[in-house]
Amino acid sequence: MPSHDILHMELNFPSDHIALSTKNLEVIYADGARAVKGISLSIPKKATTAIIGPSGCGKSTALRAFNRMNELIPGTVTKGEVLFHSRNIYAPSIDPVTVRTNIGMVFQKPNPFPKSIYENIAWAARIHGHKGNCDELVESCLRKAALWDEVKDKLRRSAMSLSGGQQQRLCIARTLALTPEVILMDEPTSALDPLSTASIEELTSELKKDYTIIIVTHNLQQAGRISDMTAFMLLGDLIEYAPTKKLFVNPEDERTERYITGRFG
Amino acid sequence: MNDRRYFRILSGAALVILLLFAAILLTLVVDSLPTMQAYGLSFLTGRQWNPVTQEFGALPFLVGTLLTSFVALLLSLPLSLSVGIVMGEYLRSPFLSKAMSVFINLLASIPSVVYGLWGMTTVVPLVQKLEIAAGFPPYGVGILSAALVLAIMIIPYMASLTSEVMKRVPDSIKDGALALGATRQEMVTGISLPYIRSGIAAGVLLSLGRALGETMAVTMLIGNATRMPNSIFSLGNTLASVVASQFNEAESDLHRSAMMALALILFLVSFLTNLIGRKIVGKSEAANV
Numbered sequence: 161m162p163s164h165d166i167l168h169m170e171l172n173f174p175s176d177h178i179a180l181s182t183k184n185l186e187v188i189y190a191d192g193a194r195a196v197k198g199i200s201l202s203i204p205k206k207a208t209t210a211i212i213g214p215s216g217c218g219k220s221t222a223l224r225a226f227n228r229m230n231e232l233i234p235g236t237v238t239k240g241e242v243l244f245h246s247r248n249i250y251a252p253s254i255d256p257v258t259v260r261t262n263i264g265m266v267f268q269k270p271n272p273f274p275k276s277i278y279e280n281i282a283w284a285a286r287i288h289g290h291k292g293n294c295d296e297l298v299e300s301c302l303r304k305a306a307l308w309d310e311v312k313d314k315l316r317r318s319a320m321s322l323s324g325g326q327q328q329r330l331c332i333a334r335t336l337a338l339t340p341e342v343i344l345m346d347e348p349t350s351a352l353d354p355l356s357t358a359s360i361e362e363l364t365s366e367l368k369k370d371y372t373i374i375i376v377t378h379n380l381q382q383a384g385r386i387s388d389m390t391a392f393m394l395l396g397d398l399i400e401y402a403p404t405k406k407l408f409v410n411p412e413d414e415r416t417e418r419y420i421t422g423r424f425g
Numbered sequence: 426m427n428d429r430r431y432f433r434i435l436s437g438a439a440l441v442i443l444l445l446f447a448a449i450l451l452t453l454v455v456d457s458l459p460t461m462q463a464y465g466l467s468f469l470t471g472r473q474w475n476p477v478t479q480e481f482g483a484l485p486f487l488v489g490t491l492l493t494s495f496v497a498l499l500l501s502l503p504l505s506l507s508v509g510i511v512m513g514e515y516l517r518s519p520f521l522s523k524a525m526s527v528f529i530n531l532l533a534s535i536p537s538v539v540y541g542l543w544g545m546t547t548v549v550p551l552v553q554k555l556e557i558a559a560g561f562p563p564y565g566v567g568i569l570s571a572a573l574v575l576a577i578m579i580i581p582y583m584a585s586l587t588s589e590v591m592k593r594v595p596d597s598i599k600d601g602a603l604a605l606g607a608t609r610q611e612m613v614t615g616i617s618l619p620y621i622r623s624g625i626a627a628g629v630l631l632s633l634g635r636a637l638g639e640t641m642a643v644t645m646l647i648g649n650a651t652r653m654p655n656s657i658f659s660l661g662n663t664l665a666s667v668v669a670s671q672f673n674e675a676e677s678d679l680h681r682s683a684m685m686a687l688a689l690i691l692f693l694v695s696f697l698t699n700l701i702g703r704k705i706v707g708k709s710e711a712a713n714v
Contacts, residue, residue, distance in 0.1 A: 229604060234517045261606030271597040273616055283615055284605045331601070338606060 175246075179205040179342055179372035180226060180263070183241040187221050190235025195221040197396035198240060203342075203389070208364055208373040210387035210404065212380060214419070218396040219376045220268075223344050226374065227263040228256040244342075261288060263342040264335035269351050270327035272319035272334075277302075277311050280319050280330055284337040297337060305333035306363050325356020329363065343367065345375040349382065361386050380420060384408050392416045450692065457686035459679060468686060474651040474667075476676070481683035483690065485653045489661035490691075493568055493643065494636040496657060497575035498629065505580045505632075506625070509587020514613060526585060533581035541645035544574035549646065552658075561658040564648060569657045571647040571666075575639055579632040586631065590624030591617060623705070630702030634695050640665040664691040 181202040187195045195218040203209050211219040221230060228249060230236045241248040249259045273280050281301050282294040290297065298315070302308040307329040311322070319330055328348055335343055345364070349357040364373055364386050377383050383390055384404060391401040392413075400407060400416045411417045460468055460481065471482015508529070516522040549565035552573070556563040594617045602612040618625070648660030649670050662670070664687045675681040 227604065229600065232600065232603060257606050257608050259606075260604055265604035267597065267601065267604070269597060271595075271601040273598055273601065274620060287605070287607050287611045287615065334605065 177205050178202045181243045186239040187225050188237045199398035201401050205372050207388040208368045208386055209389040210383035211376045211391045212383050213393035217393040219393045220346050223346055223376045227260045261338050262340050264340035265344040266331050266348050268347040270331055272327050272330050276316045277319050278315040280334050281337050284334045301333040301336045304336050305329045325352050342372045347376055453689040457689050459682040460686040476680045486662050486664045486667050490663040493572045496572035497636050500576035501579050505583035508584040512588035513591025529581045529585050537641040540574050541642035544646045548573050556658050566646055566648040568654055568661045571643045574642050575636050579635050582632045583628040586628035590621040594620050626705050634698045638695050640669050644669045
């Protein structure tokens with residue numbers, strides 16, 4: 161199903177159109193704070209889903225629960241289920257490394273490795289057993305991330321010499337080297353200037369043809385521009401989850417309406 | 426007291442350091458002049474050291490010093506890097522990490538004569554067994570015994586420096602690596618270790634400087650032979666150990682001066698190790714950014 165149809169879909173997607181779903185997902189930090197308080201939602205395949213909400217509402221924590229990044233913070237407990245290919249990624253038999261290989265992540269602040277542009281991508285491929293010549297892979301990842309034309313003559317230069325927006329696209333390219341199904345983006349443009357932000361937004365629209373994108377953003381206009389589905393979170397609860405157009409034009413919950421009209425948060 | 430006077434007093438103290446450095450260097454140079462006049466540069470390549478025939482060449486001790494230090498470094502490196510990685514990356518509990526670093530620092534505070542004694546009672550018999558098994562004369566003491574104990578003595582320097590720089594690897598790039606589905610081991614070897622290579626280089630040079638100059642434990646364990654070592658099982662001497670073991674018994678002025686020359690070499694080598702080390706560290710830090 162082409163992604164634009166999702167706008168007109170009910171929330172009960174057919175199961176083969178669901179990339180990822182959660183059941184009573186709950187995340188508790190070491191200090192006892194319940195950052196995510198039992199949310200259940202289904203993320204459609206090959207579409208962009210935005211998670212919005214005021215600072216501290218648990219949206220980034222929820223996102224990090226989708227590829228088991230929270231467990232890197234000592235003492236964090238995750239309850240409930242995150243189903244990917246109808247298996248709970250928190251099941252004891254599942255290796256977080258496998259999860260993260262299939263569900264990639266792009267961070268708030270661009271975090272390229274202090275290696276060459278080429279090596280940033282080649283390293284990601286090599287640790288997953290890519291043998292031999294990486295040239296083609298590096299080129300195709302950079303092309304998909306709309307960065308190839310800008311860097312093709314300086315692949316051996318340090319990734320740190322790139323601009324912030326280019327670094328962020330390199331981080332996306334590096335994730336693509338794993339051929340993930342889902343790409344999580346945690347406020348990927350909050351550290352970038354407006355032009356770089358536009359290029360990342362454009363890129364997400366391109367990428368959702370092949371990948372499922374879940375993006376956390378505190379920029380409502382951005383959520384409105386690029387997402388098909390939007391989830392609104394408040395104090396760790398999922399308040400409303402609906403097609404973006406509906407949620408922005410005709411929200412059901414009063415709190416959602418107050419937030420999107422700028423009356424709090 | 427006004428600021429100007431305060432500053433003068435402080436500068437005076439700083440000047441004392443420079444003067445001490447100059448005074449030590451001057452003493453070494455002046456006292457080793459007779460040796461330089463007698464041998465010139467051939468002092469460095471002379472293979473004989475014989476107080477009876479008044480023949481003095483430094484080569485056996487240069488070789489002995491380099492051999493012991495490098496063997497020690499080679500033995501110590503895997504162990505101390507591992508300890509540093511465990512402390513800097515894997516020990517998440519502040520208590521365990523603290524406890525570990527207290528132990529490491531205790532290791533550094535043990536007087537070297539204690540290391541020497543322990544080496545004689547524990548390491549030497551083991552090396553003896555190894556020598557018998559390998560078909561070498563079972564002296565026990567020698568280059569290998571000295572290097573083994575030196576290797577243990579330099580662990581604290583290398584390990585604590587590695588763990589310090591390991592802790593300074595930014596979480597953002599570590600998260601980036603793990604989010605790419607890297608295992609912790611892949612993250613450490615592929616991202617963290619390259620990131621801290623300048624810190625590791627600094628640790629190696631710091632340890633090397635320590636190993637080159639270590640005197641007491643080495644003097645007790647190396648066998649104090651003035652001939653050229655021909656294997657790691659040989660008896661030998663380092664620059665430091667020959668000075669420590671012979672200086673009080675030196676009868677001729679030339680013998681005494683020759684030892685001053687050895688001390689001068691040791692001084693310069695340690696100084697250069699430090700200087701080159703800092704250069705390398707500076708360069709790789711610049712390359713990291």
